[in-house]
Amino acid sequence: MLDKNGIAKRIAKEVQDGYYVNLGIGIPTLVANYVRDDIEVEFQSENGVLGMGPFPFEGEEDADIINAGKQTITTLPGASFFDSATSFAMIRGQHVDLTILGAMEVSEDGDIANWKIPGKMVKGMGGAMDLVASAENIIVAMMHTNKRGESKLLKKCSLPLTGVACVKKIVTNLAVIEVTNRGFKLLERAPGVSVEDIKNATEGTLIIDGDIPEMSI
């Protein structure tokens, strides 16, 4: 089974040379730490920066330079700042190659819910609805089950949706899954996790074709 950093490490392998990538809050943010250093990748943060670098050294933080998680950041050579309309022009206009975000639920049709639990919790969608409505390439990073042990990979989402039929791939602590028109297709198992474990933790239709390899990280 993977921890959050393990999930981030596995997703980092999906990042290719020349990609502009938008990382959501939480596990997705960790992906930046594991991208190969022999490829050129630029990270976009929807609050208005392209070419995000690592966190600043203590004492060098600047209140005017933050990421979408409101964390202080630095920029790399070639970086740029821009306004919110320009930022979402990059996103809606499909200039961003890969979007990685977290989710509370994903359905076997590729629907995603991650912004609201009616009556209990409302954080807001932030840029997530723009991202999922536009991106060609969306990977969801999340735990396979919630805190109560219930599956987050469902036939239908029970929570208010963020977007419909948009998720292409899911990486969880248990598995790598592709969303197909027949349901969740199991591609890889996390180390030490059996197909049976994944089946038990998946409420939606799980397609198991032949031998499922263990992922390499």
Added chain:
Amino acid sequence: MINKKVDNVTKALEGVKDNMTLMLGGFGLSGIPENAIAQLVKLGVKGVTCISNNAGVDDFGLGLLLKKHQIKKMISSYVGENDEFERQMLSGELEVELIPQGTLAERCRAAQAGFPAIYTPAGYGTEVAEGKETREFDGKMYVLEHAFKADFAFVKAWKGDEAGNLIFKGTARNFNPNMCGAAKITVAEVEELVPVGTLDPNQIHIPGIFVKRIFQGEKYEKRIEQLTVRQRN
């Protein structure tokens, strides 16, 4: 040169009344119009609708207005870091319209640019699109979103001149440029107000035509919401 300079925040906010709709720049606490917000608290205006990506934190930014129950309605995209906001929203004391961040930006920009509405794919098939006109273009579905109508826009820039020209810094830029000229009256506060002719025209982010009043801001706190650093080796 058409002079947009006003002497202080009191003059800058002249005409602000109860029940108005206000736009406020900023993302989190970055690039928020700190002086204008402090003045709104001081004026004690009530029943206002605020268009702002976030609602500040409990004791800073728009959180200050929330605490005093001056806000009737918030139009925002993300409210995650404000307990008082969540409490007022869930209890029904505060009316809230949550909309996608890009839609928020574009509804500002549409108002600025003279478009009555725009079509966006964001939110299609979700509760955000409920009751709204939708339309198919080239096989994909879009939602019609209307331009905002606001009385005042309060923005914060890094540098500005007496003609109202503005330059922003870093990610403190965010919604500020999109809100300039998107309301009946745009009020810009700046960290550094310089005489005309000082700023390079090639470097201006927002031309003064979009700004009605500009003033030198004071005592910027520029609070950091999530201080995140790495250790030196």
